[in-house]
Amino acid sequence: MINFRPIARVISILFGLIGLMIWTALPFTWFYGENGWPIFLAGLTSMGMGGLCSLVENQKGAPIRKREGYLIVVLSWVAMVTAGMLPYLYSGMIPSVPDALFETVSGMTTTGASVLTDIEIQPRGLLYWRSLTQWIGGMGIIVLTVAIFPLLGIGGIELFAAEAPGPTSDKLHPRISETAKRLWLLYVGLTGILAILLTVFGLSPYEAINHALTTMATGGFSTRNASAAAFAPHIQYLLIAFMFLAGVNYTVLYLSWKRRWADVWRSDELKAYIGLVAFLCVVCTAGVYLSGNGGGLEQSFRDSLFQIVSLITTTGFISADYTSWSTSLTLVFFVLLFLGACAGSTAGGIKLIRHLVFVKNSYLEFKRIVHPSAIVPLRLNGEVVPGKIITHVFNFLLLYLLIFVVGSVLLAMMGLDFETALGAMATSLGNVGPGIGKVGPVDNFAWLSPQIKVFLSVVMVIGRLEIYTVLVLFSPFFWRLN
Template sequence: MIHYKAIGKIMGGLLMLLASLMLPGIAFSLYFESGDHGPLLLSAATSFVIGATLFFSLSKQDQNVRKREGYLIVAISWLLMTLFGMLPFLLSGATSTIPDAIFETVSGLTTTGATILTDIEVVPKGILFWRSMIQWIGGLGIIVLTVAIFPLLGIGGIELFVAESPGPTSDKLHPRIQETAKRLWYVYTGLTVLAGIMFRIAGMDFFDAVNHALTTMATGGFSTKNASLAYYQSPFIEYVAIFFMFLAGTNFTVLYFGLTGKFHRAWRSDEFRAYLFSLIGIVFFLSLPVYYYSGQQDLEKAIRDTMFQVISLVTTTGFVTADYTTYHSGLTLIFFMLLFLGASAGSTSGGIKYIRHLTFVKNSWLEFKRIVHPRAVVPLKINGERVTGKIITHIMNFLLIYLMIFVLGSIVVSLMGYDILTSFGAVATTLANVGPGIGEVGPVDNFAFFDPFTKIFLSFIMLLGRLELFTILILFTPYFWRAN
């Protein structure tokens, strides 16, 4: 039996939290006199009243959350965050239709960064800040935040944490899940503040620095400028963004160990070493081709552009300083393939994640040894520990289902009348929660031209990618609803 009262009470707490996070946008609106404080205030009041009604009207009894409730809470919470998070966009007129508002909100919450806004710089300041805030909320997940600050709910937080972050990593900072969530958010918030300070020192004004700090650490990529970070034409700003995008794509457990001086534990991570050295290798091998085909006379800028685009795509941030689709068709294909990498598990990035690629490559390599020595026991090890067959099977299934969704999703979009390159680009970038793709959704384009059905479909694809497939897909299976 599913405990719907427990789910409803938690949803009430989430909506009250969402309402409180709308308040800073009101302050920015009043300060800049942008005239959008009314829609934000009405949205916050609506969210708070409905949330408080749910939270205080339901009893505290029967609040034990099992795995099934955990998956339902995550799915329903993202739906509610979308429905109430889109209110400021609709009420302010920033988006004119419900599909547009849904797409922009889901893109923010899932930290995808794809947008339907054709002129971002005319959007009122309060709405722009809310647009950045929803990416920051989605960075580590609204559920993890709630588990960290709402212990009064009296629920089994581990079920929520697992459903929100279903990756294969099992590292824990602390045996108590609330303490783990709190420490992750301390790191997340601290690095966000530091990024804002660095962007301000690099030359951004206060408002832009705050917004870009929020979306950089969330690996979201929403910008306050139409040209993204290319607007500033500042190497300093780009290097600051590169540094913090790299950190945001690192497993936050590894970051915590590094920040607390436990460097040996951080360096012990096979995934972190693969993430670091592969980025160095990709940038090294692409810099000269980019220098040659871009026609630049400045080698440093070519290297910087390469580094920026590679890290932006791999970490699924999606900031833009150059249009990689103008270089060469071969380079465009390579940059497109980066959409399928993803950064580290336990980070704010989307995508497949390095740990899955690493497990797949290691297991495939060991399979040759097993063929030669069929009687030998050849275990797969990550971080010096043996990987169980259950985890390997889970990862193989994930990769297969991910590929199937990419192919089937591309077919659906192409059947709606869009060319195959655009269809591939749109589905790949939304499934990986990146933002820019190829075709008509390249780095300097947006998603405004899609029809309403396709926008809703791509929004669903973004949710699938953000919650790593199984959290959503399991709800469509009869086994989930028949479980005891």
């Protein structure tokens, strides 16, 4: 039987944390002379909801098992989104509940799709909160709370398994709380470094902080209407570098910091990530330059590299309208919506490691056909991949494709044209941001109907939590007593 008492305790902690994080926007409202009462009341309301949840009696040290772990993750996202909407609603910045829901879910899932038509006129304190929602969702608020659970008498291994982005099970430390702390220290450190560098490179401290938050979260929210296209080339190159880093498995980043280079270069996924970005950059640069749509060679290279890294890491920053280059390149960028960067990074999408398992196993299947009696194992990073993992990856890919197809059909039935339905579903499920059609890089999602916005909000959460975490709650096996 599911024990709801520790679940209520965790949710109460999350409400309190979100309330405190909302209050971090207050200094910006004071500095820029804005009305800070909506933000103050939103934080107070969130902590009040946490207080109500804490009234549920709980025995200290109550275990969190698999079922409770998955239920906590899903309910935590419901709690985060509920609290995250409050600053928008209280201030009147986004008065519609479906719009506020969409913007908050897009932030928390690091998708980066927006319903705001003019970002630059919005209050700066609220734009900071908008950026912070992506930073919170980047690594996953659950991993942060796992780091402090030992102090609260609650263990968190199941939470980490359910929330940590990607199928990887690598851990930096035998104790899961220590792993979470190391990941977050690395995450915070890289965010701080990028904010400092952006300031040195010419951005105001306010814009530097906002873009550092959304870059390391691979989110893509910007304080400019033109997104990264508003910035000078040297700032775009800096964003490219940190977007690329944000797409690397954080275990690999940690090993790099420890200078364990032999372990770093054992990662087949990292090699595929570097090789794929390099290959696509050459192809796209040539296509843009030869078509004459991208300016000179340097600009063609920069715009191509920026958009490739932005989409493959599911960041979603825009430096150029890739749908205006050519039909073939538009198709290439549409395919990028399904890739995702490395597992264990803050990126969304399918993740490269799953594509590697699929491609390698498909290739080895030819050898198995020729030599049916031979044992031909699949190896990644020099180690044999268990059959259970291969089955899980294939099931995930099939389920991902099925959800994409069914979701696209439903969007078409709701009134979207064919191209826009495909683009909206692909970018929402992959947590990317820009798509194709009428939700392309120079468009936004404000014109969509409330029903479509709510539907896409659910899709974004399903994609962020890697499908199984959400859909398992709808299986009869999850609720059985034994």
